[in-house]
Amino acid sequence: MTASRIASAVAGVLTALLIQASLLGPLTFPVPVSLPALLVIVVGIYAGPGIGMGLGFATGLLADLGSEHPAGVQALCWLAAGLAAGMLGGLATQRGYGTRGVAALAALLGAATSGVLGLMLAILGSHAATAVLACKFLIPVGLTDALLGLAVVPLVRNLLRAQGIRSPRPVGRLIGSVDALG
């Protein structure tokens, strides 16, 4: 992992957290839409399960420590989301899903993540979280995530393709020469 990729990931996560707290959270209240979670999922879809789960864990832990609920809950949920997105994303990229297809997949995963997070918080007795609320907001979260995905998916895709952020490609090593055969 290069320094530029780490810097890009930190910048992306911080930006998503700030937009979530300053703009998206207040605007979509009480629907628990999460831009950082969506970002983790989309990155996982394009970059694979390894990066997805790592980014999910780090972003979730940061969000946990900045929140009032027990630390580690979002880290665990978004770790799982990044992992699942990375595994399912292979299918999407193999079939050549466009922006809308990837956004729909991300929305499904985002809604599921939101539901699981709500259930976990309800089990842990955190604040006013209940299982009913967790299920009630599944569809609104999915729809909002789908809309957000239309903007996030191309952004993440182009960033990951950008020179310097792109993952290093395997380089073939010369193990012999024609002269040696002769």
Added chain:
Amino acid sequence: MRRLTRRQQLAAVVLAVLALLFISLDFAGGSLGGARGGTTGALGSLYRGTDSVLGPVRRFVQGVPDVGGNRREIARLAQRNAELQRQLAAAAADAATARQLRALQLQADTADWRLMPARVIATGPGAGFQWSVTLDVGSREHVQVGQTVTDGLGLVGRVVAVYGTTSVVLLAADPTSGVGVRDVRSGALLLATGTGSGPLAATALEDRVDVKVGDRVTTGPAGKTTYAAGVAVGVVSSVHTWPDGRVTARLRPVTRQAGLDLVGIILQQPRGTARSALEPASGSNR
């Protein structure tokens, strides 16, 4: 579907265990308090900075759904405000009317007059005169031409035309109006004429009469003028004695001719009582 490598599987398990460990630590008690405080503080600073940029956008978007409701609310409040303003104005008008009625009543009581309250319903040129007002009472209320009109404090004018339900009053301020007046202090008789919005111009009926600045002037005396006697007209503000002995004066009216609202028409003046002859005081020396 992508498959996890062994390293990824191991990493996933380690991270999940770490996450569960964090949850356990947090539940056990403030082990993560420092980390939480630092993160919250750092994020809080960033939130404040971000809010200065995104806050206006958020407030704008949050206000969009309420635009229609706000307009309705504003319209409702504006209507309510207008209603309250109207009530306030009506209350003020009622208070002014009550004050004027009290003044008229007081004048009627002290002078023993029958006064017909009337409201000014029109002002301006009317019936061929320049300074006149139209009242909402007429012959139906027994108003007659020539009757004196007062506002409770002083002279307003005289009725010059009467119709069924209205009457026209020539104000004392009209340049064609002439009022016979008397200096209360010296008893000097003068003829006061209007000058429009300025003070009344008075000319003494006799030469070298005693008129001083500050003297009060009333209508009268009875029988010498068409106006009811004893109605306050004004206060002498300047006196000029001409070389030929003629005396002229300026009178500051006691009544504001502009903005008249409630006035009283003097319908009937006291007929007076039988007078007794003056007798010499008992025991007086000749």
